[in-house]
Amino acid sequence: MAGQVADLCVSGPRDMAGGLSLFRSWLEEAVRAGVIEPTAMVLATATCRGTPSVRMVLLKVCDEHGFVFYTNHSSRKGEELAENPQATLCFNWPEIARRVSVEGRVEPVAPEEADAYFDSRPWQSRIGAWASRQSQPLRSRAQLLRRVAYFSIRLGLGALERPSFWSGFRVIPERIYFDFLEENISLTFPAVQGAG
Numbered sequence: 001m002a003g004q005v006a007d008l009c010v011s012g013p014r015d016m017a018g019g020l021s022l023f024r025s026w027l028e029e030a031v032r033a034g035v036i037e038p039t040a041m042v043l044a045t046a047t048c049r050g051t052p053s054v055r056m057v058l059l060k061v062c063d064e065h066g067f068v069f070y071t072n073h074s075s076r077k078g079e080e081l082a083e084n085p086q087a088t089l090c091f092n093w094p095e096i097a098r099r100v101s102v103e104g105r106v107e108p109v110a111p112e113e114a115d116a117y118f119d120s121r122p123w124q125s126r127i128g129a130w131a132s133r134q135s136q137p138l139r140s141r142a143q144l145l146r147r148v149a150y151f152s153i154r155l156g157l158g159a160l161e162r163p164s165f166w167s168g169f170r171v172i173p174e175r176i177y178f179d180f181l182e183e184n185i186s187l188t189f190p191a192v193q194g195a196g
């Protein structure tokens with residue numbers, strides 16, 4: 001393909017504010033370009049022995065404190081993050097020929113922050129958080145539907161509180177890697193660490 005691949009890497013606290021701001025402007029561009037699920041990202045985690053695993057999650061917050069996603073803490077990713085609190089995220093926006101990956105330490109979000117986010121979710125998503133036994137084998141679709149019906153009735157009668165096993169993780173970036181393809185344009189940045 002005719003084109004130039006360039007990349008820019010930011011690391012260290014001084015560069016990080018600029019890196020987060022660049023990330024947000026790229027995300028806005030992806031939204032404007034009509035990317036389907038622009039906040040979808042690959043989340044890579046690993047056991048303490050170094051066995052990696054990946055899956056998709058959705059970015060819910062990106063601010064000066066980092067990148068937040070929510071999940072079931074008893075899931076495979078939740079257990080791996082408990083024993084090895086490091087993760088890498090990867091956003092892929094082919095429509096604008098850009099990709100970003102983010103590496104960093106992971107911390108659980110504060111319970112009040114998770115409660116506020118849980119309360120903002122639609123009813124079905126809150127039921128889903130209760131009903132889904134993430135990463136566990138499902139005997140049948142009927143089993144899942146029975147759990148959804150059970151929690152809908154049980155929780156419909158009272159306040160729908162956040163389950164204790166469901167919360168958020170914040171990836172605190174140590175390195176953000178920006179990767180883009182521009183037809184016939186060569187781009188250079190002060191912090192370029194390599195190309196291709």
Ligand SMILES: Cc1cc2nc3c(=O)[nH]c(=O)nc-3n(C[C@H](O)[C@H](O)[C@H](O)COP(=O)(O)O)c2cc1C
Nearest residue numbers: 040055056057058070071072075076077078134135
């Ligand atoms: C586009 C997309 C977004 C997803 N977002 C989330 C999410 O935000 N949180 C989550 O726990 N699972 C999410 N999932 C499901 C996960 O990819 C995964 O199947 C599930 O969390 C179990 O992962 P694990 O067994 O590796 O822990 C999403 C799936 C897709 C396809």
